[in-house]
Amino acid sequence: MKPDYKLVAKAKYIHMTADLASEVWHEVYKRYFPAKQLDTLIENLQSADAIEADIDNDVNYFLVFLGSSLIGYFAWKMENTSLHLLHLYLKPEYRGKAIGRDIVASCERLARGEGRGRVWCGVNAKALPVQQFLKARGYRSLGPAESEGGIERNELIFERML
Incomplete structure (x- = not known):
């Protein structure tokens, strides 16, 4: 079965995305951040209000469904x-089931179709499996991300030229 992508535009889907983000971020980042700091990051970056603000700033969110x-x-x-x-x-x-690989490939096709010459992303510096995943797809590390508003992000920038 191939996954379906649902554009997040309505309030219902924004809240579904925020709930899922909280669940997944707590699982992924619990080893990198103290609990209170992680809660603050999620509230600032992936709460319903933060996602809605991102959407207002031309960020396209998609939910990924496999069946229902x-x-x-x-x-x-x-x-x-x-x-x-x-x-x-x-x-x-x-x-590890090729779903992430397919999403990255879809983004690359979209970028090419829109005349963009590269895809890039920030990855937590300690997230070695994610870095390996990207390197296996032809991405290269450009080094640490710049701090934003005096906040050290502890991210590495990866890019792939198309």
């Missing part, structure tokens, strides 16, 4: 000469 099961989400934004893949999260039991 919600299994993940991803988000991207077109920028000058690139597609910025902001989020790609799957529930643990759906990782």
